[in-house]
Amino acid sequence: MNKTRILDVKYALTQILYFASFSALMGYASVYLLGQGVSNSLIGTTLALVSIIAVFTQPMAASAVDKKVIKLQSLVNIILIGTVILSLCLYFFELPTMMLLCVFVGIVTFMMTVQPLFNSMAFLFEKYGIQINYGLARGLGSAAYALASAVLGYLVEDFGTGVIPLFYIIGNILLIIVVYTYVVPKNQQHLVQHEQQNKEETEQKQLSFFQFCALYKKFMIFVVGVVLVFFTHTIINNFFIQVITPIGGTESQMGIAVFIAAIVELPAMAMFNIMRKKINCARLLKLSVVMFALKHLLTFLATNIFMIYVAQVLQIGAYAIFIPASVYYVNEVISKQDLVKGQSMVTVGITASGIIANFAGGILLDAVGVYHLLMIGVVVSVVGGLIVFGSIEKKKANVME
Incomplete structure (x- = not known):
């Protein structure tokens, strides 16, 4: 013991x-x-x-x-x-x-x-x-x-x-x-x-990738929405110093901003099991993408570091809700025998988003500057949120509880 x-x-x-x-x-x-x-x-x-x-x-x-x-x-x-x-x-x-x-x-x-x-x-x-x-x-x-x-x-x-x-x-x-x-x-x-x-x-004897996509078309559209939402999320995280420097931000203030976003995740994740008993995962996912969009919009509109801090607080309803909600959501809309692939699709979507965001973000930052990069990010985030809204499904009866 x-x-x-x-x-x-x-x-x-x-x-x-x-x-x-x-x-x-x-x-x-x-x-x-x-x-x-x-x-x-x-x-x-x-x-x-x-x-x-x-x-x-x-x-x-x-x-x-x-x-x-x-x-x-x-x-x-x-x-x-x-x-x-x-x-x-x-x-x-x-x-x-x-x-x-x-x-x-x-x-x-x-x-x-x-x-x-x-x-x-x-x-x-x-x-x-x-x-x-x-x-x-x-x-x-x-x-x-x-x-x-x-x-x-x-x-x-x-x-x-x-x-x-x-x-x-x-x-x-x-x-x-x-x-x-x-x-x-x-x-x-x-x-x-x-x-x-x-x-x-x-598990490998189950559906192939293309068979999975054909069977769960609406879920794959949801993954596309996730890619777009996380595109802006990744850009802000990985180019944060470039985002805050034009409004007078420093390395120490960036550290505080990152601290705020990370620390507010803890209570949200700790309380998630209580929340999902009162609000279904589909609604929680919709709430999270709305909070993502608001966080990205406020970052774009920020004229001082205090507004950045406020935007970071919104992480409590964005990333902190999305991660656990997406796991439970997959369990609700994907059949038990395909759950591993379903969970991996969300992970692959976030990873793919990171690849695109890192590559395109750096190029756009040099080409059009921070202001226009964040403006593009807000548009992409909103479009991704709308796709998530349109592709969210109700819990299916033939999947695991």
């Missing part, structure tokens, strides 16, 4: 350290790369490239573990060690722009690849009979992201952008130590992996 408790604490610490490091890496990606003289277009292209690579590396890493090529714990630490080595190169050496970007792509790819492995780790622990409080751990991760963003904003103002790689070097070294101390029941690991592999093989 005592060992289980210790493992629960270690897992929570893993989420805290990971998301604190990730806030420095992705939350301040534009700040760091701009400080290195990289253009907006190149920043956008770089972030888009990372998303594309991660689409392939994440399933490859999971497959390596499932096929017993490498143990999960070992793979996580190898990836983290690679991240630290590349981060040290950024911190200690002045690299040419293209080499710097290649190293940066490697670091972000590693960090994005390891994230689902941490989720798998929690799942494996539960299969061993060890109960991990994943919800609490993930919530603490969000809080760590928020706090780290706020602190890092002040550090960047005082010490410059060079401090950013140091932040995730320290975070990942501590993360390696924590993961290394995990004690995984080796005698059960192969049985669990074999069971998961059999489950995946069974």
